[in-house]
Amino acid sequence: MSSFWQNHIKLSVFGESHGPAIGATLDGLPAGIPIDEKMIEGEMKRRSASGKALTTPRKEADKVDMLSGLFNGRTTGTPITGIIVNSNTRSGDYAKTKDLMRPGHADYTAKLRYAGYSDYRGGGHFSGRLTAPLVFAGAVCKQVLAAKCPDLTIASRIVSIGKVSDETTLLPEDYEKFAVADPMFPLANESIKEAMIAEIKKAAADKDSVGGVIEGFVTGVPGGLGSPIFDGVESVLASLLYSIPAVKGVSFGAGFDFAAMRGSEANDVFYIDGKTVRTRTNHNGGVNGGITNGMPIVFRVAFKPTPSIAKHQKTVDISTMTDTEIAIAGRHDPCIVLRAAPVVEAAVAVGLLDLLIEAQGVQG
Secondary structure, three states: OOOEEEOOOEEEEEEOOOOOEEEEEEEOOOOOOEOOHHHHHHHHHHHOOOOOOOOOOOOOOOOEEEEEOEEOOEEOOOOEEEEEEOOOOOOHHHHOOOOEOOOOOOHHHHHHHHOOOOOOHHHHHHOHHHHHHHHHHHHHHHHHHHHHOOOOEEEEEEEEEOOEEOOOOOOHHHHHOOOOOOOOOOOOOHHHHHHHHHHHHHHHHOOOOOOEEEEEEEEOOOOOOOOOHHHOHHHHHHHHHOOOOOEEEEEEOOHHHHHHOOHHHHOOOEEEEOOEEEEOOOOOOOEEOOEEOOOOEEEEEEEOOOOOOOOOEEEEEOOOOEEEEEOOOOOOOOOHHHHOHHHHHHHHHHHHHHHHHHHHOOOO
């Protein structure tokens, strides 16, 4: 399986949803960076379902055991490996439907690709459970970024859940001073929170699910990161964002709205702010020609609804090659967006650190 991302740093994610453990290995990080394991624990809690309403009943501790790459609280420069034990599995939920292909899930394509040998329990290696190791890796990368680039901050907000959207427009300076009332439900406009909760509850009551959009942003970004064509900032970050299960769309800046603009509207006009070059608007999301211009990197990530739903759906039984129906048992999120913000931030942290190492060197 291609669960290995490599450029200047290397990231490998391993394990299955119902296997003994899952984890990640990071290689290529600088030595001597202090790593706060409490900070990692906090990021894992943001992603975890434990203590949260409106999420999957499967509650995992998601404690990361660091096996290598740290000594006396600092990176050694060798590969960092962390594992997370799966302690709350109910594999029997999947045994009865293992030959029924869940619509929208990877069951069928996994069988095509791996000749029926992939672990079907809980989605196996294709499960959203595998975002936990990514959050661990991102938490480490965030701390390395903080050491190398203290002004850089990665944050995110929920823009929409189902048909409920936050129409709040943020200016470049708004991103630079952004703060949320509830880190577990990050919104720019708290007044729509109850409507979003109602949207999720309605879907759950209908034995269904809803998707949504998360907007991520990075402030304090040095200008000049990235390269044109294949190694542009958008290319690097999108490759990691699309590795998150259920992500079906990524856009930067104005994204698809560019198609309806004229050049005079789309262009971000430059001006001098003291001794710094800035832009009045940020339609391009802080990137021109694949290279950062010093403005906030702004992007949006669209998540499809959780495909595993209890509602009856038509499907096929591949053991008999007949049409049938399925109503999925098990424990699944009615809306994965609520737990996705730290995953989005983690993916971007990995990519940004890689871009920073490209520009400054591993010890820069």
